[in-house]
Amino acid sequence: MLSGRISDVSDVIVVGAGVVGAACAYYAARAGLSVTVLDRGSVAGGTTGAGEGNLLVSDKEPGPELALALLSTRLWRELAELLPPQIEYEAKGGLVVASDEAGMGALRDFAAGQDKAGVRAEEIPADRLPELEPHLTPGLAGGFHYPQDAQVMPALAAAHLLRAGGDRVRVRLGEEVTGLLTTPDGAVRGVRTTAGEVSAPYVVNAAGTWGGVFARLAGVGLPVLPRRGFVLVTEPLPRVVRRKVYAADYVADVASGSAALQTSAVVEGTAAGPVLIGASRERVGFDRTVSTEVLHRLAAQATALFPALAGVRALRTYVGFRPYLPDHLPAIGPDPRVPGLLHACGHEGAGIGLAPATGLLIAQALSGEQPPLEASPFSPARFASAD
Template identity: 50%
Template sequence: MGRYDVVIIGGGIIGAACAAELAGRGRRVALVERGRVASGTSAHCEGNLLVSDKGPGAELELSKLANAAWSSLAGTFRDELGHDFPDIEFEAKGGLVVATTDGGAAALLDFASTQRDAQVSAEPVTHAEARELEPWITERMTAAVWYPGDSQVQPTIANEALVALARARGASILEHHDVVGAIRESGRIVGVRTSAGDVRGAEIVVAAGPWSGEVSATLGVPLPVRPRRGVVLVTAKMPQRVFHKVYDADYVGAVGSGDAGLMTSSVVESTPGGTVLIGSSREQVGFDDAFRANVLGQLAVKAISIFPFLAQTAVIRSYSGFRPFMPDHLPLIGQDVRLPGLWHATGHEGAGIGLSLPTASLIGDLMDGRSTQIDAALFSPTRATLASELGAVA
């Protein structure tokens, strides 16, 4: 096969964003996907672009770059793809986080205070103000915080748009290419062996989401990326009764937890198609995608506690997906010093849709040797919090 400047492994939204970014910078790019692009994690999520669930620190700083990037893309991607391409449904709808216990209220308000110190707009609102934002919300609120910076996209269409942009900018999209090994020369990775032949490149980027651990091990450089399963319920279409992203205060704790057991919290939002999406769950069960009625039951009960009208609403389907979990809860973005030529863009867990664009920009700036918008060392494979996790080169 041909030789490229960059070979990106993974056709989800992170890999697609990196392909579009690097091809736009003039590099010859191959995007390698073992199945079909936009068919994994990015097709089994809600498309959240959140700042409300992140405390002060590296991931929040990356998230603050995301909304501007998505807003810009939403206004310009059809300039390259044509106006017949489907809308990515970017909505700067804002988010409302609510507590229903006294303890939850104190924790929520304290958390919002730390975010305001990090220059995030996190506005406590009264019961009446919350009801103006969401007229159908529970009367049992003990506190609520409004986050105007929360947004949403349709994740599968957004993924497909980035793949299309990469292709329009000259990238090769190689589907049904399962990576089975590394090509090395003089101690450097110079390509990958796939089920459909060798693909060579000066730089290799692992962006395989929850499968990044497996892929990296295949390349001889293990990573502590593990799958974390999540489930979403979808209701029947209805007149709109949910107008923003709404979730209970327990969600923040679930996001930041490393507990392998089942954790659920209520996340509720409408779609432009008239359905309501209900999440969220987190559990580490490997890649086991078996149906579990208890998970769906917990999601339904918690959603009804926030929006009581949902008790009378039909659920038409559910879907699940796997998110790339990292033990220190930070994405892995940058060059792997254990194997020259190898890069990583993975480990975003449930924030990958939102963080895809700034991640791609960070990878591009690092490859170009430019200054970055954010301190790249915070996400580097050499960061101190991973020192005990990364294995040696095989």
């Protein structure tokens, strides 16, 4: 196992101080490695800070991503015992609803497949929906309750993960990485930043939506693209919405690769009081222009699910960019094209939920341990032929 001291020489450099980078740093430190975390901005200043904090299994079909999510669900529960209550971890569950019998049939089929993979889901008939969500609109056909779904406050979760790494983790903010340093045979030996050089035999690309840009600095291709989304935030309310509630078409939107605008109702109460309303998806580069069309759609879809929200003020809206990869799986692990380079990006809208499992897989790759699940579907090697 590697060991080192905290200086301009570390065992590992993590590029990106969002929740994925923070989880990589935390688990690497727990494995006994010294870590330098670099970010050109602030902690959680990118996708993490614009996220809702969802920790979901309900929207994932059986396969590699669901296996990663189930591992992360267990790890988040462990972290909730370790990190302070300010991260607002809530194991409140999720509720997926259908407007008609055809939608319920699709949800049944989806849940049956998930059940074989270890997901717990309970069918809720229409007459029982008010027990779970008293303010839901009447006339829905029913839904499925997912008790394993949870939520955290993402920016605080990232900050406290970095803090939990202790003296083995050093965070350097406002410091942009401008190049990768390599040995004559092409292996990593550190990075060049706007403030100088940092040496380490391993560099982890946790740069989120900029993961593809960073990969190009290393001379490799990683087709990460930004996928824009808006969130409406209401005034603080009594617990009008108890869980994360979304319409069945949200699952299809998550799995879609379309660049066109898609919106589907996602409504979530928070411990602090405001209700978060999403979700939209579109690939428009890094355009941060506020779209009134999207905001009107989100508001209309949310009030269709929860009519009580019609008279509630929306205090603000924010925009974020999900790091999208074409096959909808993140890139996690060593890059065979550059010895010492690892990737931990491309999680799209699931990065907060998948962060602990990602960090654990990275730490195990660094220390040579066997991962607790089949990690090959996430290998960055699958993009090597695209160079």
